[in-house]
Amino acid sequence: EKAGHRHFMAKEIHEQPQTLSDVLNTYIDGARVKLPTDYDFAATDRIQMVACGTAHIACTVAKYWFEALARLPVDVDIASEYRYREGPVGPDTTALFVSQSGETADTLAALRYAKGQARAILSVVNVPESSIARESDIAFPIHAGVEVGVASTKAFVNQLAMLLALAVAAGVQRGKIDAAREAELVAGLKLLPGIMAQALTIEDRCEALASKLAEATDILFLGRGPMYPMAHEGALKLKEISYIHAEAYASGELKHGPIALVDRTLPVVVFAPMDPLFNKTVSNMQEVMAREGRVLLVTDSDGAAQASDGVWEVLVMPTVDPVFAPLVYAVPAQLLAYHTAVHKGTDVDQPRNLAKSVTVE
Ligand code: M6R
Numbered sequence: 084e085k086a087g088h089r090h091f092m093a094k095e096i097h098e099q100p101q102t103l104s105d106v107l108n109t110y111i112d113g114a115r116v117k118l119p120t121d122y123d124f125a126a127t128d129r130i131q132m133v134a135c136g137t138a139h140i141a142c143t144v145a146k147y148w149f150e151a152l153a154r155l156p157v158d159v160d161i162a163s164e165y166r167y168r169e170g171p172v173g174p175d176t177t178a179l180f181v182s183q184s185g186e187t188a189d190t191l192a193a194l195r196y197a198k199g200q201a202r203a204i205l206s207v208v209n210v211p212e213s214s215i216a217r218e219s220d221i222a223f224p225i226h227a228g229v230e231v232g233v234a235s236t237k238a239f240v241n242q243l244a245m246l247l248a249l250a251v252a253a254g255v256q257r258g259k260i261d262a263a264r265e266a267e268l269v270a271g272l273k274l275l276p277g278i279m280a281q282a283l284t285i286e287d288r289c290e291a292l293a294s295k296l297a298e299a300t301d302i303l304f305l306g307r308g309p310m311y312p313m314a315h316e317g318a319l320k321l322k323e324i325s326y327i328h329a330e331a332y333a334s335g336e337l338k339h340g341p342i343a344l345v346d347r348t349l350p351v352v353v354f355a356p357m358d359p360l361f362n363k364t365v366s367n368m369q370e371v372m373a374r375e376g377r378v379l380l381v382t383d384s385d386g387a388a389q390a391s392d393g394v395w396e397v398l399v400m401p402t403v404d405p406v407f408a409p410l411v412y413a414v415p416a417q418l419l420a421y422h423t424a425v426h427k428g429t430d431v432d433q434p435r436n437l438a439k440s441v442t443v444e
Contacts (some may be wrong), residue, residue, distance in 0.1 A: 090431045092232035092324070096417050097283060102237045103244055103410070104276040105226045109250045114266040116255070120221045124253035127177040127202055130157045133165045133193045134181040135441065137235040137319060138242060141207075142181055143312035144409045145246035152260060152406075153253035162189035163444065164183030165196070172200035180206045181246070183230060183238040184440040185213020192444070194218055207245050209238050223249070232432045233439050234323050236417050239316070241280075243410050247272075271404050275411075281401045283416040286422075287414065288398055291381065295396075297325070298352050303341060304331040305371075306354040308363050309409045313354050315417060320420035324434050325427055329387065334367035345376040349396070352419070353378055354412050357385040358405035365390045379413050 088094040109119050132142035139161055146157040160168075162180075162227060166189060172178065178201035182190045185208040198204055199300060206219040209227050216222035225241035251268055255262035260268070296302060303322060304314035311333040320331035332341050334353070346352070350369045355364040361382075368378050368390070377395035382388070383402040391397050403411050424431045 090232065090421075092234055092236060092421055093106055094413070095230055095232050095236045096421065099237050099240050100276040100280040100283070102227045103240055105390070106241045106244045107275065109224075109226060111269055114269050116248050116251045116265065116269060118248065118252050119223065122203065122205065122221055123256065124153060124155065124177070124249075125256045127155070128175045129173065130177045130179055131154060131172065131197065132157060132159045132179045132181065133162050133190060133197075133200070135162050135187050135189055137239045137316065138181040138183060138190075140312050140316045140319065140349060141239055141242040141246060142179075143315070144243055144309050146252035147309045148247055148406070149253060152250045152293055153257050154259050155253055157208070160193075162187065162193040166193040166251060167379075172197050174200070174202055176201050178204050178217055180204070180219065181208075181242055182206065182213070182215050183227075183235055184207045185210040185215040186440050186442050188442050188444045189216075191215055194198070196325045207242055209241070225373065226440055230355075231439075233437045234320055234417075234420070234431075234432055236413075240410055240413050243413070244261075254333070255280070268406070271407055275407055278401050278403055278407075279414065282411050286418055289418035292396055292398070292419065293426045296327070296419065296423045297426040299327060301344070301349060302327055302329045303333070303344065303349060303351045304329060304354070305333070305334045305337065305351060307334045307360040307368060308358065309328060310354040310356070310364070310412065313409050313412045314352075316413060317352055317354065317416035317419065319344045319353055319393050320416050321423060323437060324420055324424035324429060324431050326429060326435075327423065334364045337367050337370060340372060342374065345371050345374040347375040347377065348437070351376045351378050353380050354415075355380060355382045355386055356400065356403070356405060356412065357383050358408065359437050361386060368394075372433065381412065
């Protein structure tokens with residue numbers, strides 16, 4: 084049932100080109116994005132996203148997409164905070180809940196809080212018959228199939244893919260994306276499963292790097308823009324299954340505190356595809372290197388050509404339009420954590436103290 088893989092997590096990581104194409108096929112229609120159920124994003128003035136764990140990280144990536152592509156303001160909250168905060172919910176706000184299981188207690192309670200106040204309750208779920216799906220006005224299924232590993236992999240990537248589709252649909256409806264740009268985005272989406280398959284070829288490199296990362300007691304992850312939430316994804320995956328303490332920071336925050344941690348024992352993983360923020364991230368990376376921090380730069384071939392000098396290790400990812408980079412950079416986040424955990428001999432699929440579905444608060 085693990086299809087020849089040592090762990091469910093490995094199987095699920097390798098299923099991603101297929102599961103990603105499964106969700107893309109539900110909303111790509113020729114050169115257009117057509118949502119499985121219509122929703123009018125032109126009639127809302129704000130999106131409130133709520134989720135826990137990895138699903139919360141997917142929402143944080145989606146905030147960048149909705150704001151840039153659809154010019155729609157987004158707030159993102161952790162469900163356990165949102166449900167008790169007594170935040171006002173305007174009648175024009177769209178509330179959007181993201182959950183793989185659809186049964187997470189805090190996310191469900193947050194949904195019930197917003198119900199009756201928000202313009203509509205939307206959800207992005209993997210289990211279509213779940214409580215969160217049933218209690219939503221519209222549930223958008225992500226078609227990732229059953230995910231067994233406690234550390235979410237293919238569901239996270241499909242959450243991203245579905246949220247990106249919603250952002251593109253919103254951009255079109257709100258007149259911020261014209262037909263030519265939509266066609267360009269759709270063409271890019273169609274290439275993504277192939278690029279994910281290419282991204283998986285970094286596995287051997289990740290395995291080699293893992294033996295070095297496994298010696299660390301702390302690891303820092305840095306990124307800017309949508310790579311900032313992806314740094315959180317890298318840190319969360321690593322903590323969950325390897326039990327190594329990891330933290331994520333926005334690169335620009337480095338000098339506001341965490342740089343004090345940097346010495347020659349600290350691996351710093353930097354997610355930096357070649358995008359308009361690349362040079363800024365590189366200058367933060369150089370601040371780490373000047374203090375003997377060991378930088379693992381995760382970038383593409385252009386980035387590697389420009390910024391490999393003095394770097395501890397470089398992991399070269401396929402080149403991709405920066406809009407899609409979060410999906411592709413999920414792969415090194417997963418594989419670095421997976422192989423570090425395997426190297427340490429922890430229980431990858433059932434890490435200590437964790438449950439796949441958190442149905443109590
Ligand atoms: O089922 P949900 O998506 O609501 O679960 C939320 C979190 O418990 C979940 O994403 C958790 O953080 C994962 N173990 C992360 O890999």
